[in-house]
Amino acid sequence: MTERKIEVYQGPAGGWGALKSSAQHLGEQGIAVKGAKTLLHANQVDGFDCPGCAWPDRDHRSTFEFCENGVKAVAAEATARRATPEVIGSRTVSEWLEASDFELEALGRLTEPLRYDPASDRYQRTTWDEAFALIARELQALPDPNQAAFYTSGRTSNEAAFLYQLFVRQYGTNNFPDCSNMCHEPSGSAMRPTIGVGKGTVTLDDFELADLIFVFGQNPGTNHPRMLGELRRARQRGARIVSVNPLRERGLERFADPQNAVEMATGGSAPISSHYVQLPVGGDLAFLKCLCKRVIELGALDHDFIAAHTVGVDALVSELAATPWAALLAAAGVSQATVDEIAQLYAQSPATIACWGMGITQHRDSVATIQMIVNLLLLRGQIGKPGAGVCPVRGHSNVQGDRTMGIWEAAPDAFLDRLGSEFGFEPPRAHGLDTVGTIAAMLAAHVKVFIAMGGNFAAATPDTAATWRALQQCALTVHVATKFNRSHVVHGREALVLPCLGRTEIDVQATGPQSVTVEDSMSMVHLSAGMNAPASEHLLSEPMIVARMAAATLPRSTVPWLQLAGDYRLIRERIAAVLPDFAGFNERVAAPGGFRLRNTASERVWVTESGRAEFRSRPLPAETAQAQAQAARRDVRVFTLTTIRSHDQYNTTVYGHNDRYRGVQGERRVLFIHADDLRDQGFKPGQWVDLVSLHVTPGGTVEERRAERFLTVAYDIPRGCVAAYFPETNTLVPLDSHAEVARTPTSKSIPVMLVAREPAHA
Structure with a gap:
């Protein structure tokens, strides 16, 4: 290290x-x-x-x-390292459980199917036929299809996702927990009823036309570095960029483009944000209400747009007028001068984009906050015009595409109707389980089989201790993966790890080399074809793994599973038959760069209940989770913890122990805290503390969860707020603490107290 x-x-x-x-x-x-x-x-x-x-x-x-x-x-x-059955079998699973996420990632690529052997507590080599037979046997033995849950990671291709949801629905359930449930579920939940789409309305071309760009709760320097290129170009041509984030993130301050020869030769860089607003964690809803209130007071509304395209503005205006400025400013943690300055910028901007990330979505009031972003844009007609619109910046490469393909526990009836008609069956209609619901159902022994297409469920989910108990109670856990990870050592009584091809590898099926498709954050769909030889001759593609699971489990199915998996063009033809926006899929995606899916809101066509864009508002919550915890524990100082990524990780994948832009090297268990808060708590920088979350239940009981041994680091973060990396802090998030409506874990707003401990020996 x-x-x-x-x-x-x-x-x-x-x-x-x-x-x-x-x-x-x-x-x-x-x-x-x-x-x-x-x-x-x-x-x-x-x-x-x-x-x-x-x-x-x-x-x-x-x-x-x-x-x-x-x-x-x-x-x-593309690593040269190989996690062969001999490497994985060299230790017991109990021993691997003690390894760090970094150590598991460093083992390299999986090469053959593995089956857990309880007698030796080790994974052993198995065959693909044996693996699919075990899956079929366990699924067929369940008295109710709803006793199985099928997880999907955002790396799954459109073709694999479409086959997967078809298999699961023919099996008889809508239990589709997926990574969206843990990140941008609030974005779709907020936007569908207000503007009729759950996706962003802008394209990259709009970034060339915007006069003002808001960046809410996001750190693109670590999570989406290519976004900095767009922000840099916008700033250099004179656009204003307002970053709203609790931490001072270097990527939102200055950026040196590694592909710019002049900057690299001279050591130059370009500023990104013209304005930086550091809100306390959870202050976004109040701040957005402040901006809306001030824009209304300035008389800067687009009355023609509001009259022609919206409903509900009067209720919003009345609610904001009745809310005192003092209450809003106190909840937002900003001054009136700051609100006035940002509101003036917005009032004078003819074209505005609002971007946001998981710093907005992983809160109890995230849906209300995103709807307030939409309100702000609607007040000035800033949706459905060049250079303007909403831009939720999603994480994993095809998380948006998987939802488009039907990976959704609450898929609309129109989709299910077309799916059933195309494949000659009646899909289940009852809404299935999301991620939080799946964990609870496994804990209650209602779900007994858990199958995951990629991802690292045991590390990505909240309430780590509860999630691990849930997985360990399953009769069978199955993980399709490229690497060995935490989820493979937190397993059911029976367990399989099935190695698949990676995105960079050549995928040869019966009809020759194949391409898959993915959908990015701006609804562009394009082809993807690997160029490296597979890491092992024993790997199968994700579509083939799904097809063989389905063929083994559903022997009476009339779907030609293996034929579809042998030619991905056939899968795309069936996608086009079910999803109207994919008409001519194979021909359109062959064009360089692919094609963009229709976005009705960008056309000012509002597919909502009223047929118009809808203003939505909700009063500030009477009490935050932090305030509830502080009232219950007056003997301690309660902080609000927000979880973050380090620069050397992506989602739960840990590439190293450095976080370059925050000045951390060789350590992951760190706690970022304001220097004055450190002093007031009697701590010093470099002191070790435990984090104890304080969750007040509806009955008034305070539940405590502990994450041990974090190194305090003085950092530019609002007082009363602290930050630490996940997944190390996921254990602090209660399973029943989630966003209203969307049920996303509240990983960005956790009430905690700090407990001093003796320094651990290196």
């Missing part, structure tokens, strides 16, 4: 640091030459879609369409 060091980072995001890190990760994986060649095919017309984030590609004909984030993802997938 790198030597531990904490120091303030003074450089810009990107630049030589990004290049050095990229080279380091390629070298560590033993693929310096191979990796460089592979990266030249990332996000190209004839190449593969980056397995990292879902930010769209500016130009599929460009030589370089990747970033540091993408380099790490590609290096991890």
Whole structure:
């Protein structure tokens, strides 16, 4: 492990640091030459879609369409390391459970199917036929299909996702927990009833036309580095960028483009944010209400747009007028002067985009907050015009596409009608289980089989202790994966780990080499084809794994599963038959860069209950979770914890122990806290503390959960707020603490107290 060091980072995001890190990760994986060649095919017309984030590609004909984030993802997938059955079987599963997430990731690519042997407590080599027979036997033995749950990760391709949901619905359930439930579920839940779509309305072209760009609760420097290029260009042509975030993030301050020869040669960089508003954690809803209230007071409304396209504005105006400024400002944690300045900027902007990330979505009031973002834009007609609109920035590369393909526990009847008609069966109609519901159902022994297409469910989910108990109570857990991870060592009585092809690898089926498709954050659908030889001759593609599961489990099904998995063009033909927006799928996706799905809201066509865009408002909550905890525990200082990623991780995948832009090297268990709060608590920088979450139940009981041993780091964060990395802090999030309506875990607003401990010995 790198030597531990904490120091303030003074450089810009990107630049030589990004290049050095990229080279380091390629070298560590033993693929310096191979990796460089592979990266030249990332996000190209004839190449593969980056397995990292879902930010769209500016130009599929460009030589370089990747970033540091993408380099790490590609290096991890194309690694020379191999997690063979001998490597995995060299330790018991109990021993692997003690390994860190970094150590598990570093084992390399899985090479053969593995089956858990309880007698030896080890994974052993099995055959594909034996694996599919076990899955079929366990699923067929369940008296009720709803006793199985089928998880989907955002890396799953459109073709695999479509087959997967078809298999599961023919099996008889809508139990589709997926990664959306844990990240951007509130975005769709907020926007569908208000503007008629659950997706962003803008394209990259709009970023060239926007006069003002809001960035709410997001750290693109670590999570979506290519977004910084768009923000940089916008700022250089004179657009204003307002970043609203509790932490001062370097990527939102300055950026040096590693592909800009002049900047690299001169050590130059470009500013990103013109204005930076540091709200306390959870202050976004109140701040947005402040902006809406002030814009109304300024008389800066687009009355023609409001009259022609919306309903509900009078109720919003009345509610805001009745809310005192003092209450709003106190809840937002900002001054009247700050509100006035930002509201004036917005009132004068002819074209405004609002972006947001998981800093907005993982709160109890996240749906209300996103609807207030929509309200702000609707007040000035800033949806459905060039350079303006909503932009939820999603994480994993095809998380949006999976939902489009029907990975949804509450799929609309129109989709189910078309699916049933195309394949000659009656899909189940009752809504299924989401992620939180699945964990609760496993705990209650209602769900007995858990199958996951990718991801790392045991590490990504809230309430770690409860989630692990839930998985361990299952009769069977199955994970389709490229790497060995935490979820594989937190298993059911029977367990399988099934290795699949990665995004960078050549996929050859009966009809020859195949391409899959993915959908990015801006609804662009394009092809992806690998160029590396598979890590093992024993790997199967995700579509083939799904097809063989289905064929084994549903022997009476009339779906030609293996034929479809042998030619992905046939899958795309069936997708086009079920989803009208995919008409001519094979022909349209063959065009360079693919095609964009229709977005009705961007056309000012409002597919809502009223047929118009709908203003929605809700009063500020009477009491926050932090205030409830403080009232219940007056003997301690209660802080609000927000969970974050380090720069050397993507979702739950940990590539290293460094967080360059926050000045952390060689350590993950750190707690970022304001220097004055450290002093007032009697702590010093570099002191070790435990984090104890304080969850007040509806009955008034205070539940405590503990995460041990975090190193305090003085940081520029609002007082009363602290931040630490996940998944180490997921154990602090109660299973029943989630967003209203959307049920996303409240990982960004956890009431905690700090408890001093003796320094651990290195």
